[in-house]
Amino acid sequence: MTSLTTHRVPFGQWETWTAVFAPDLPVPGALPLIVLHGGPGMAHNYLKNLKALTATGRTVILYDQLGCGNSSHLPDAHEGFWVPELFVDEFHNLLEYFRIGSFHLLGQSWGGMLGAEIAVRQPSGLASLSICNSPASMELWAEAAAELRKDLPREVRDALTLHEKAGTLTSPEYSAATMAFYERHVCRISPLPADFEQSVAQMEAEPTVYHTMNGPNELHVIGTLRDWSVIDRLHLVRAPTLIVAGEFDEATPATWAPFITNIPKVDSHVFPGASHCTHLEQPEGFQRVIAAHLARHDQPRHS
Template sequence: MPDVSTRMIPFGAWETWVRITEPDEPRAGALPLIVLHGGPGMAHNYLRNLEALAETGRRVIHYDQLGCGNSTHLPDAPAEFWTPQLFVDEFTNVVEHLGLTDYHLLGQSWGGMLGAEIATRRPDGLRALAICNSPASMQLWVEGAAELRAKLPAEVEATLSAHEAAGTTSAPEYLRATEVFYERHVCKVVPTPDDFRESEQQMEAEPTVYHTMNGPNEFHIVGTLRDWTIVDRVHLIDVPTLVVAGEDDEATPATWAPFVENIQDVAAHVFPGASHCTHLEQPREFRAVIAEFLARHDA
């Protein structure tokens, strides 16, 4: 069994919780992989099965971003506190404290957005980037969500629209309607995997980051990220990049097209029949694609 350890890393006046999975048999030249979770605010749990990539001989590093999971919670922080730059700084701090000089980076959903933000800064140690199920702008995400919502049963879309207009997005009827969208485009596994439920439950218990930056759910984007875009900066990413998505992903092809069109060294892979949580729906296939990409860009 791989050796798993956890630690708290100081980050200013706060702490970032880190989980490190060491391989049983380290492979020469295999660089560590840092995994960035989504949300923002969903914690690492739902991506925990990516620790199995340690079986390819590399260290796998998960961490809970500030404001969620096992890291410091700041429920009273003002909305303007929660910025992409805050999380870029936290990532840099984790890398420095772990003494990493060369590494790969994988981000899922918001984590892929954050990974792209990090990569545009061109940090010295970054060797390859995997952007998984992520948009290049929230406007593209909203447009994609509208297209998917238009294909929902008419009564479901009517319920969603009515409660959004009334500001009653915590109503039971609204929450039931969101589940219809989620089952089609967020996670198709039934019953919902425990790892996903853990991330969801901790977010619901302390929703500051998710509600402030995103909104009440995956497709009603009213938070501070609503105007976020990296389209005009994507060309600054200068490391080999893999973009992956599911065929039925809420991250529709138009949302991630700017990555493929504007990153110089880029490849894309779409998983047939999968949605947003591709790594939970097709775990072996997902890890195989990621492992092959990382191995090609090891030291």
């Protein structure tokens, strides 16, 4: 059993909505886990099943990053406002608000990219990092997407290319073609889990962050993150790191190979049969792997 408290954490002139899941039986030395959602702009909903990690006796904290979900929305913010540094600052603001010392950090998709951005800054108290279904650069991500779309049915590939060239990205035909990719490489559960649909629905209702930073969809990255890379800074990560991916993940091995090559203390785990939403497709196995990683690094690190 767990208890839930929600908070509206002041962040400058805005607010970050935060959910804190606390275990009924805390385990001494079990550090809190902070979870970073993807998108950018997909909100916390689709990661709610990670509250099950309170079974390890630790607190689990999820939050909606600025611009989405229950946090402050800024549809009129200029393009240059939406940069990774904004979300790094928001994260540190939460640490200060909750007076968190040592902690674990888990990021999924964009959340893993944000987790890497946080870790290369070597924050005190970071006991471990889990990067789940994430690329080390958007160039590698785009290259992987181009390779994966080659394996789509010809009519799907043609529809994607046609509408991207024409700029008709709101066409029902284009949406259907995009969904064919998603069903293979984003979430292989049918029908889609309700938590996932909630995150998608809120993003579609307020797409500012996703459209500005990413673009219209996972296959067509034309936003401010298109040139993002953390590869040349990964040697600065001091925290022991776990890389997680699915066999059919849109984050293919080529996209996360630099994490393995450049992070000094790193392990990896690939889930057979899973795709980008590994935590939804294989929740028990995913939670077991993450729990073991957290337990190995529960004692605060000393510099």
